[in-house]
Amino acid sequence: MSMQYGLAAPGQVLKVVTGDINFPYNFVKDQRVQGLSVDVAQELAARLGMRLDIQVLPWTRALHTAQTQTSVMLFTVAKIPAREKNYYWIGPVTHSEEWLYKLKRRTEIEVRTLEDARHYLVGDEANNASIPVLAHLGIKVDTAPSMPSNCRKFKVGRVDLIPFDPDGVEDFARSCDLSMAEIEKTVQVPRDTALYFAFGKSTPAEFIRRVNAAFESMVKDKSLQKICKTWKPDTPKK
Structure with missing residues (x-):
């Protein structure tokens, strides 16, 4: 399943892979991918001047696709030792207890x-x-x-x-x-609660810098916090 959001010049596409059920971060409802991470990614893509293209895959395949393909973003993902060296990390986007x-x-x-x-x-x-x-x-x-x-x-x-x-x-x-x-x-379950977006290490460093800058602008102007509170009302003020 692949879904596109927003308008941008041809070729300016932020490709995303994700799993099917991870409420409230990413899930499929009414034949659309929805959730906190989707809303954050849409705003991020808009600040990059790109259109969002989300593909829903089995989680293991989503992890592998982002790791092995260039400039494909993965969400919503926890940073654990087995994964840490395989990706560039954007975030934390939000936090999740388990x-x-x-x-x-x-x-x-x-x-x-x-x-x-x-x-x-x-x-x-x-x-x-x-x-x-x-x-x-x-x-x-x-x-x-x-x-x-x-x-x-x-x-x-x-x-x-x-x-x-x-x-x-x-x-x-x-x-x-x-x-x-x-x-x-x-x-x-006693694990780090931070959740991130991630890109494989073949992604150009300049593109990662652009994504990080766009994400930091969302943190600075409180856009990230506003989106998070829509889905998670107990999100702390920063």
């Missing part, structure tokens, strides 16, 4: 600490930033190619817990036919 959720009906699952989580199987999307953190903590992880397929396993009990951001979990639950009354937050 918590483990269980089905309330599964009363046999009791998770009050991260140590408790070691007794259960966590379902996660392949190449999610939480996977190495969970592995380091000795928590077993079963991966799925996408969040919808991960949620299907969660609903039928093939995995016990799934990680998600509290700011987007209600929309995520709704997307896979669960209500908030059916799920329960347990413990937080």
Whole structure:
């Protein structure tokens, strides 16, 4: 799925790759990619005099595409050691907590600490930033190619817990036919909460400087904060 936004001269296109479900940062609704990161990227592209072209891919493929292709931007992505050297980083754009959720009906699952989580199987999307953190903590992880397929396993009990951001979990639950009354937050995954945009290292340094300058102008004039507060009302003032 590829979607274009805005007007610009031919050839002036900011190409973006992203995953399908990451509420409230990027998600597909009404056949459009929407979310906090989409709004930030649209403003960023406008300041660069470019048109935005967003392609929705499986997350593993999105990571690989941005890493191996020139001047392709990736969002929304956490900076973890395994990724850090592979990309140029723009941001942080916003911050995202990640918590483990269980089905309330599964009363046999009791998770009050991260140590408790070691007794259960966590379902996660392949190449999610939480996977190495969970592995380091000795928590077993079963991966799925996408969040919808991960949620299907969660609903039928093939995995016990799934990680998600509290700011987007209600929309995520709704997307896979669960209500908030059916799920329960347990413990937080202890990772860096910053989220970024990223480009592969074959991207010209001059273009990265232009993107960084445009992004910093959004920080300076509070445009970034305004967009973030639209999607995350608890965004702190800076």
